[in-house]
Amino acid sequence: MSIQVENIRKSFGAFTALHDISLDVPTNQLVGLLGPSGSGKTTLLRIIAGLERADSGRVRFNNEDVTHLDARRRRVGFVFQQYALFRHLTVADNIAFGLRLLPRAERPSRGDIRDRVRDLLSLVQLDNLARRYPAQLSGGQKQRVALARALALKPEVLLLDEPFGALDAKVRKDLRRWLRRLHEQISVTSIFVTHDQEEAMEVSDKVVVMSQGRVEQMGSPLQVYEQPASRFVFDFLGHINSLEGLYDGHNWRSGDAFLRLDTHGACPDGALTLYLRPHEADLAAAPTEAAHLPVRVAGRSVFGGTVTVELEPQGWGGEVLEVELDRVRWDALDPERHPALYLLPRRLQTVTCDGDLGPQVAPA
Amino acid sequence: MPRYWHQWALIAAAFAAVILMLVLPLALILQQAFAQGVAPVLEALSSSDMGHAIRLTLVVAAITVPVNLLFGILLAWCVTHYEFRGRKLLTTLIDIPFAMSPVVAGLCYLVVYGSQSLLGQWLSDWNVQLMFALPGMVMVTIFVSCPYVARVLIPLMQSQGQDEEEAAVLMGASGWQVFWYVTLPKIRWALLYGVVLTNARAVGEFGAVSVVSGLIRGETLTLPLLIQMLHEDYNTVGAFTAAGLLAAMALITLLLKTVLEWRQRV
Numbered sequence: 001m002s003i004q005v006e007n008i009r010k011s012f013g014a015f016t017a018l019h020d021i022s023l024d025v026p027t028n029q030l031v032g033l034l035g036p037s038g039s040g041k042t043t044l045l046r047i048i049a050g051l052e053r054a055d056s057g058r059v060r061f062n063n064e065d066v067t068h069l070d071a072r073r074r075r076v077g078f079v080f081q082q083y084a085l086f087r088h089l090t091v092a093d094n095i096a097f098g099l100r101l102l103p104r105a106e107r108p109s110r111g112d113i114r115d116r117v118r119d120l121l122s123l124v125q126l127d128n129l130a131r132r133y134p135a136q137l138s139g140g141q142k143q144r145v146a147l148a149r150a151l152a153l154k155p156e157v158l159l160l161d162e163p164f165g166a167l168d169a170k171v172r173k174d175l176r177r178w179l180r181r182l183h184e185q186i187s188v189t190s191i192f193v194t195h196d197q198e199e200a201m202e203v204s205d206k207v208v209v210m211s212q213g214r215v216e217q218m219g220s221p222l223q224v225y226e227q228p229a230s231r232f233v234f235d236f237l238g239h240i241n242s243l244e245g246l247y248d249g250h251n252w253r254s255g256d257a258f259l260r261l262d263t264h265g266a267c268p269d270g271a272l273t274l275y276l277r278p279h280e281a282d283l284a285a286a287p288t289e290a291a292h293l294p295v296r297v298a299g300r301s302v303f304g305g306t307v308t309v310e311l312e313p314q315g316w317g318g319e320v321l322e323v324e325l326d327r328v329r330w331d332a333l334d335p336e337r338h339p340a341l342y343l344l345p346r347r348l349q350t351v352t353c354d355g356d357l358g359p360q361v362a363p364a
Numbered sequence: 365m366p367r368y369w370h371q372w373a374l375i376a377a378a379f380a381a382v383i384l385m386l387v388l389p390l391a392l393i394l395q396q397a398f399a400q401g402v403a404p405v406l407e408a409l410s411s412s413d414m415g416h417a418i419r420l421t422l423v424v425a426a427i428t429v430p431v432n433l434l435f436g437i438l439l440a441w442c443v444t445h446y447e448f449r450g451r452k453l454l455t456t457l458i459d460i461p462f463a464m465s466p467v468v469a470g471l472c473y474l475v476v477y478g479s480q481s482l483l484g485q486w487l488s489d490w491n492v493q494l495m496f497a498l499p500g501m502v503m504v505t506i507f508v509s510c511p512y513v514a515r516v517l518i519p520l521m522q523s524q525g526q527d528e529e530e531a532a533v534l535m536g537a538s539g540w541q542v543f544w545y546v547t548l549p550k551i552r553w554a555l556l557y558g559v560v561l562t563n564a565r566a567v568g569e570f571g572a573v574s575v576v577s578g579l580i581r582g583e584t585l586t587l588p589l590l591i592q593m594l595h596e597d598y599n600t601v602g603a604f605t606a607a608g609l610l611a612a613m614a615l616i617t618l619l620l621k622t623v624l625e626w627r628q629r630v
Contacts, residue, residue, distance in 0.1 A: 082527055101541060
């Protein structure tokens with residue numbers, strides 16, 4: 001079932017949570033709503049579910065208007081951040097809850113309900129926990145029970161509100177891969193809310209980046225990362241280093257440092273900020289003709305095959321920079337003996353003085 | 365575990381205070397009641413005044429508790445499920461019966477519904493007598509004990525949030541099904557706790573009931589009022605027997621409350 005959101009607006013008192021949001025989610029896609037807290041992503045999810053009413057705009061499922069349809073008749077599966085399991089019911093009874101409430105004509109027989117619960121439990125890999133109470137489960141198990149419960153009525157729309165928000169890092173990683181695989185097994189259109197960039201990138205077919213009640217960009221994970229539509233999107237997707245300086249049409253300068261940049265006239269002379277992603281730079285013992293950015297190593301942390309290096313600019317700029325290098329490359333630099341190094345950016349994102357994104361450039 | 369002598373001393377002082385001020389008086393009540401043996405106690409228990417007082421007390425409690433149960437649930441539901449103007453004011457107003465002296469409450473009812481008032485006049489024209497009769501006693505008892513259920517439920521319902529209710533709605537539950545299958549099981553122990561407290565207050569209420577009852581022997585005397593009456597008559601055995609009965613009810617209540625508090629934590 002496809003989901004269309006058209007011109008949704010919502011305010012709470014004087015605070016506008018959503019300004020004119022429109023989205024289109026094709027059938028069986030998994031879409032991640034990504035944004036910082038307060039960006040309106042949960043409100044949007046709740047409006048799609050019918051738990052919240054929009055001030056204006058429409059929600060359609062398969063082009064059928066459900067804007068005024070009661071939440072209990074929308075037949076969406078919903079997974080809450082804090083699971084919202086019924087604490088007085090066992091895992092099996094939690095999952096069977098919706099089935100037992102069906103009107104007599106639609107309600108499966110007792111045996112069928114039991115079979116359906118068993119199938120769902122095996123789908124979420126919790127076959128042995130049917131008789132447990134929610135209080136006896138771990139966070140990850142609760143989350144899977146919540147998912148099984150949401151799927152019990154075979155919804156065509158599945159909505160998940162920060163589904164992994166309350167779990168620790170390791171469990172979170174396992175669960176989101178598992179969700180991705182599960183989504184490929186069953187046919188359901190899903191929207192999930194997250195503030196975790198990695199999670200959105202890994203799980204979603206499409207990412208919707210939101211900020212202050214507006215959609216900043218919608219696209220595949222690769223698209224929003226490689227071609228961010230706004231400064232906010234660039235900023236929000238991973239760590240960035242911000243280099244402030246002056247541009248004269250050929251060179252960017254800041255103190256002793258310079259970069260030779262050809263922007264093909266896209267950047268006017270004057271103040272020019274450059275964004276540098278930590279993994280899009282190298283270090284060398286000597287500067288090049290195009291890049292002269294002296295730095296000193298201020299600290300490093302090794303994790304797996306990657307070394308994260310903190311660099312203090314020498315004679316330019318201000319704040320400490322962060323660069324990620326391959327471990328082999330780092331060892332070859334031998335920074336113990338050569339602490340004075342030069343930063344060599346491979347790709348930079350230009351930001352004009354009025355805050356718009358300019359072209360992406362490389363020193364040459 | 366306490367480690368220093370002064371910590372032990374503090375604990376000892378607390379125990380001494382509890383024994384002196386709570387346990388001893390209770391024991392004395394029983395001792396006084398049975399001072400002349402079991403026979404006078406049994407006789408006092410079988411007197412018609414005592415029987416009537418016990419029945420009246422139970423009738424008042426039997427009406428008060430369900431009324432306040434319903435009222436408390438509705439109020440707590442309103443305050444925790446809806447945002448509306450005056451919500452804070454309402455939660456403050458709930459506490460009036462706690463803050464006000466019960467005697468004052470009784471007098472208020474007397475002024476509003478008594479035969480001196482316009483409303484009382486009008487009611488008496490229709491042959492309805494509220495004051496100095498069972499209806500008035502029930503009304504003031506409801507008034508003084510109405511905050512308990514709501515007071516127990518509101519913080520609990522606030523802390524539990526509405527996620528489970530919303531989850532139930534999304535699975536197709538109607539309002540009534542949500543209340544019956546989700547909300548009620550969530551609050552059941554707290555609710556019982558509120559009922560126990562309400563009942564204790566309804567059974568033991570003296571001040572407000574005393575004002576509106578008119579103290580008519582054999583008609584409007586509940587157990588607490590009877591105790592006062594017997595005591596004034598120098599009927600020591602009778603007074604202490606009734607007192608022992610009330611104390612026993614209180615102890616049972618206390619036991620129930622402890623059990624419920626323990627269940628609630630599980």
